[in-house]
Amino acid sequence: MNSLIERLITTHRMLNHEIRRELQRRIPDSLRLADLKKRRLAVKDQLFRHMPQAGDFRAAARQVVARFRTQRPITAL
Structure with missing residues (x-):
């Protein structure tokens, strides 16, 4: 798999994680949320430019997640 695609995934x-963290705050920052969502959409657009078929994207994401889990232990934030 292309390293660019892995980085985008x-x-x-990470942007999804940050969005979830922001939404869990007592008073979420709407400007930060809007920025995170715009950045996430831009990354998604780049991914679909390189991998136009959604099935390919899901398979690639699974590979990256599996590799990420085996390389780095998950720590509590």
């Missing part, structure tokens, strides 16, 4: 996952 990882970035997309």
Whole structure:
């Protein structure tokens, strides 16, 4: 798999995580949420430019997630 695609998938996952963290705050920052969502959409657009078929994207994401889990232990934030 292309390293660019792996980086985009990882970035997309990290942005999803940040969005979830922001939404769990007592008073979420709407400007930060809007920025995170715009950035996530831009990454998603880049991914679909390189992998136009959704099935390919899901398979690639599974591979990256599996590789990520085996390389780095998950720590509590």
